[in-house]
Amino acid sequence: MARHWTRGAAGAVLALAGVVAAAGCSNDSGSPSGNSSKAASAASKAASAASSAASSLASQGSDALASASAEAKRKLDEAKGGVQAKDDVTLGTPAVGGDGKATAKVTAKNTADSGKSFAVQVNFTDTSGNLLDVVVVNIKDVAAGASGEGTATSHRKLTGQVRTAVGTALRY
Numbered sequence: 001m002a003r004h005w006t007r008g009a010a011g012a013v014l015a016l017a018g019v020v021a022a023a024g025c026s027n028d029s030g031s032p033s034g035n036s037s038k039a040a041s042a043a044s045k046a047a048s049a050a051s052s053a054a055s056s057l058a059s060q061g062s063d064a065l066a067s068a069s070a071e072a073k074r075k076l077d078e079a080k081g082g083v084q085a086k087d088d089v090t091l092g093t094p095a096v097g098g099d100g101k102a103t104a105k106v107t108a109k110n111t112a113d114s115g116k117s118f119a120v121q122v123n124f125t126d127t128s129g130n131l132l133d134v135v136v137v138n139i140k141d142v143a144a145g146a147s148g149e150g151t152a153t154s155h156r157k158l159t160g161q162v163r164t165a166v167g168t169a170l171r172y
Helices: 002-024 036-077
Strands: 089-091 101-109 116-125 131-142 147-157 163-171
Touching: 036 116, 036 131, 036 147, 036 163, 089 116, 089 163, 101 116, 101 131, 101 163, 116 147, 131 147
Parallel strands: none
Antiparallel strands: 089 101, 101 147, 116 131, 116 163
16 A cells, blocks of 8 residues: 555655756746755655655555555454355455445355344455455345345445455455
């Protein structure tokens, strides 16, 4: 996650620094202006501010992901007596809504001979496989031989092409 934010912010820093430096390096006649050191200083300050903002965003993203992962673990731990059921869960194609949050349909098939519930960890990733967010969907009281459905919704806005994968699925 941090790598994803840092790469984008680094590009913004370079672009911003180039624009600021170019704006102060020549006058209308094309000759160097007397303010080139001021422009360089302004570019340096802008690059420093953008770099600081990128670090802050990366930290916030990492913190949010760590918090979501901890919450997912806590919810999975609540599924007392759960058995692995990853093969009984399918995910629909994720979509990013107008609010910027990604959603995906979660379907759990109960192959047990009695009613069961499911706790499904859904990992939202980018196309490179970098983890963007983690949520747990609880699908309650699925009858024997039947399927239950739920919706996984990311905790925060996600950008780019988002993919999903089942991290853990427990039937209990």
